[in-house]
Amino acid sequence: MMLFAGGLIGGACIGALTSHFGGEFNIYWFVGVLSFFLIVETVVLSYVYEQSKKVDGKKMVNVYMLSKVVKILAALVIVLIYALTVKEGLKLFALNFILLYLLFLGIESLLFVRIEKHFKDINKEKIG
Numbered sequence: 108m109m110l111f112a113g114g115l116i117g118g119a120c121i122g123a124l125t126s127h128f129g130g131e132f133n134i135y136w137f138v139g140v141l142s143f144f145l146i147v148e149t150v151v152l153s154y155v156y157e158q159s160k161k162v163d164g165k166k167m168v169n170v171y172m173l174s175k176v177v178k179i180l181a182a183l184v185i186v187l188i189y190a191l192t193v194k195e196g197l198k199l200f201a202l203n204f205i206l207l208y209l210l211f212l213g214i215e216s217l218l219f220v221r222i223e224k225h226f227k228d229i230n231k232e233k234i235g
Contacts, residue, residue: 110152110214114145117210121203129199136189137203144211147181152218159226171219182208 118141126132151174158170182204189200 110148110211110218111145113214114141114148114211117214118144118207121206121210125199125203125206129202131196132199133193133196136193136200140185140204140207143181143185144207147178148211148215151178152215155219156222159222164226167223 118137122132122134122137122141125137126134155170155174159167162170186201186204190197193200
């Protein structure tokens with residue numbers, strides 16, 4: 108829920124600021140990129156959560172790194188598609204994309220910390 112709410116509220120703020128200060132603004136691409144991040148983050152967090160049930164703490168680092176690599180590669184594909192198809196307003200698109208990427212990176216980090224805390228609590232209960 109935090110991912111969805113934070114993504115929509117943060118995305119709306121970023122969209123409002125860049126449309127106000129940035130000039131020409133393509134709302135369709137912005138909504139597409141925001142949707143992309145919502146979908147990718149949901150898949151990544153689901154994968155990390157499921158893997159955290161199966162692997163130990165040392166292997167979780169690999170899971171986190173894999174999720175980051177997949178997210179970066181998917182993001183590069185979106186930027187490449189925009190650059191090859193639209194070609195105009197690339198700076199504003201890149202600015203929006205980077206701001207949304209950073210927004211979702213922050214939300215993802217907070218959620219990863221919560222997942223880690225949850226599993227530490229579970230391990231303490233098993234031990235104690």
